[in-house]
Structure formats: C-alpha cells, structure tokens
Amino acid sequence: xxxxxxxxxGAAARPAVAAAPGPVRVRGAWGRLLxxxxxxxxxxxxxxxxxxxxxxxxLLLGTVLFVTQDSALGGQGPGFVxxxxxxxxxxxxxxxxxxxxxxxPLTTGIASGDAIxxxxxxxxxxxxxxxxxSRGRLLAAKALATLLFVGSAVMAIAVVALVVGAAFFGLTxxxxxxxxxxxxxDGILRIAGVAVYVALSLTGLVAVGLFLSxxxxxxxxxxxxxxxxxxxxxxxxxxxxxxxxxxxxLTHHWLDFAEFLRVEVDWGVLGTGLAVQAAWVAVFGxxxxxxxxxxxxxx
Numbered sequence: 312x313x314x315x316x317x318x319x320x321g322a323a324a325r326p327a328v329a330a331a332p333g334p335v336r337v338r339g340a341w342g343r344l345l346x347x348x349x350x351x352x353x354x355x356x357x358x359x360x361x362x363x364x365x366x367x368x369x370l371l372l373g374t375v376l377f378v379t380q381d382s383a384l385g386g387q388g389p390g391f392v393x394x395x396x397x398x399x400x401x402x403x404x405x406x407x408x409x410x411x412x413x414x415x416p417l418t419t420g421i422a423s424g425d426a427i428x429x430x431x432x433x434x435x436x437x438x439x440x441x442x443x444x445s446r447g448r449l450l451a452a453k454a455l456a457t458l459l460f461v462g463s464a465v466m467a468i469a470v471v472a473l474v475v476g477a478a479f480f481g482l483t484x485x486x487x488x489x490x491x492x493x494x495x496x497d498g499i500l501r502i503a504g505v506a507v508y509v510a511l512s513l514t515g516l517v518a519v520g521l522f523l524s525x526x527x528x529x530x531x532x533x534x535x536x537x538x539x540x541x542x543x544x545x546x547x548x549x550x551x552x553x554x555x556x557x558x559x560x561l562t563h564h565w566l567d568f569a570e571f572l573r574v575e576v577d578w579g580v581l582g583t584g585l586a587v588q589a590a591w592v593a594v595f596g597x598x599x600x601x602x603x604x605x606x607x608x609x610x
Contacts, residue, residue, distance in 0.1 A: 341448055348456035352422065358460060361418050362467050368414065369406035369472030373399075377479040398483050399476025400495075403502050404572070406472040407465070407509050411565055415464065416541035419513050422460050423520025424533030426453040427603065431528040446604045450521070454596070457517050462510045469506040488572045501571040508568045508581060515561050515591030516541055522599040525606065558583075561591055 352358060373395070380396045391408055394401040427450075430436040476482070485498030493501075520537035527533055544561040547553055557563050564584030570576050 341452070344449065345452045345455065348452045349459065352456045352460045353463075358422065361421065362464055365410060365414060365418065365464050366467045366471045368410055369402055369468055370475050372406055372409065373402050373472070373475035373479050376402075394486075395476065396480055398485060398498075399478075399480035400473070400482050400485055400498055400502055402476030402480070403469050403472040404505055404568075406468050407505065407568070408566075410468055411509060412545065413542075415461075415509070415513060416516060417538055418464050419461050419516045420520055420534045420537035420541070422457045423517045424524050424535075424537045425530040426457055426521055427524040428527050428530040428533045429524075432530055447600060450600055450603050454517065454521055454599075457521065458514065461513050461517060465506055465510040465513070469502075473502075485572075487574055488569065489574050491574050501576075504571040504576075505568040508571070508584075509565070511585055512565045512568075512588060515588040515595070518592040518595035518599065519561070522595045522602065525599050525602040559587060559590075561587075563587070 372392070376392070376395050391401050391404040395405050427436070482495055482499075484492045484495055485501065486492050516537065519540050520533065523533040523536045524530070541562060544563075548557055548560050548563050564580075564587055567580050567584045570578075570580050
C-alpha cells in the first residue's frame with residue numbers, strides 16, 4: 312500500500328469511529344419502563360395500604376350515617392353529608408369532600424415524593440438511568456405512573472362510596488343544590504364528573520411532589536414538604552388579606568366540583584380551576600425536568 316492510499320483509508324475509517332459513541336435506542340423500552348413503574352407504584356405495600364385506607368373512609372362514613380339516621384344526629388353534618396341519607400349517590404360527594412383537605416393530599420405527597428427520592432435512597436436510580444430511555448422520558452414515566460395512582464385513589468373512594476351508598480340508602484333521582492330534581496342517569500354522570508374533577512385537581516400537587524423529589528435523597532422529606540405545600544395553600548386561602556393571590560393558589564379551586572350539582576354547570580369556573588392546575592404542572596414540571604436531567608446522580 313502506497314502513502315497516497317493512506318489518506319483515503321483514514322477518511323473511510325473516520326466515520327465509523329465517530330458513529331460509535333451515543334445512546335442506543337431500543338424499540339419498546341418506553342413501554343417496558345412505564346409498565347415497570349406501574350408495577351412498582353401499585354406493588355408497594357405502603358401504596359396498597361393507602362388505597363385500602365381511603366376505601367374504608369366511605370364505608371365508615373356510610374355505616375355511621377346508616378346507624379344514626381333514625382336518631383337525633385340523623386341528617387346532620389357538614390357540606391354534603393346531610394344529603395347522604397336521602398340518596399346514597401351523595402355518599403360519593405361526601406366522601407371526596409372529607410378526603411380532599413388532607414387524606415388525598417397525603418396520598419399524593421407519598422406517591423410523588425417517593426418517585427425519584429425513593430430510588431435515590433435505595434441506590435437503584437443510577438441503574439435505572441442505564442435503561443436506553445432519556446432522563447426526560449424516565450421522569451415522564453414516573454409522573455404518569457404517579458398520576459394514575461392518584462387517580463386510582465380517587466376512583467377507589469368513589470366506587471366504594473357508590474356501592475355502600477346504594478346498599479345503605481338506595482339510589483334515586485338527584486336533587487341539585489338549587490332544589491331541582493334530575494333523573495338518576497343524569498345524577499350518575501354528574502357524580503362521575505365530580506370524581507374526575509377531583510382527580511384532575513391533584514395534578515398540580517403531583518408536579519410539586521415530583522420536583523421536590525428531585526431535590527433530595529430522603530423521600531420522607533419530599534413527602535412531608537409536598538403535604539406542607541397543600542396545607543400552606545389552604546391556610547393562605549382562608550386569609551382575606553391575601554384575596555389577590557387566592558385564584559392562583561393550588562387548593563383554591565378544589566371545591567369547585569360543586570358546579571356539577573347545579574342546574575347549569577358553569578364550565579368557565581371548572582375550566583379556570585383546571586387552568587390553574589395546568590399552570591402549576593407547567594411550572595413545577597419544568598423545574599423537575601430541569602433538575603432531573605442535569606443532576607449528577609451518584610447513588
């Protein structure tokens with residue numbers, strides 16, 4: 312081989328060397344990752360205990376109301392509780408109304424706060440990052456699995472409440488807040504809307520929890536901080552001096568599900584509430600992505 316042939320040989324070999332580095336994409340890796348995350352989230356005993364505990368709330372509430380309905384305490388209670396004995400369908404609303412201030416935020420905080428920090432504490436995060444999926448997609452898989460778990464928690468409350476309410480008090484035509492009566496089929500659709508809206512109202516808190524989970528390797532800290540964010544938002548929402556910031560608070564629109572129990576549903580009110588959640592998701596989802604995709608993971 313002459314010296315004149317050497318440049319040509321070097322030029323031919325150079326692309327092969329340059330093409331070697333770089334991540335290898337494996338078809339179906341995203342789907343397998345998501346299924347793995349779902350098995351992880353729904354397979355944890357702690358999370359299963361949360362679902363069982365939340366399911367017991369409507370059972371306990373329905374039992375208490377059923378036992379006391381003929382006593383002096385019957386028909387009394389805050390919010391929608393007093394309507395349950397007249398129509399078991401309202402047990403769904405009453406149970407969600409009672410779980411929304413603390414139990415559901417606690418469930419959301421535990422699930423989202425553990426998403427990243429739990430892996431870091433267990434030392435499995437760096438091995439998980441070896442999967443041929445980008446960090447952004449890994450974060451998206453964890454976010455989606457957490458959202459599905461939170462939605463399942465809301466649906467567990469709603470389904471158990473519907474069954475218990477039907478067994479104890481029966482299901483009849485629904486009397487709305489204005490006193491207008493609508494058919495049972497329409498009432499069921501409205502109650503389903505309540506459950507869906509409550510689930511969507513927790514998406515902003517999920518984003519907050521995921522962001523906090525990327526900041527620490529101590530999942531308990533991220534869980535507690537997420538719940539504190541919800542509590543502080545609720546406290547600020549009660550202060551008239553801060554009325555200017557109330558519409559943008561995380562928890563301000565959580566009880567807007569009552570719109571489904573009016574004759575004409577004000578979709579503008581519901582849309583505003585969901586828009587606020589979308590804003591929180593956009594801000595804290597971006598912060599979580601920025602932190603997670605640039606963090607130096609050593610554990």
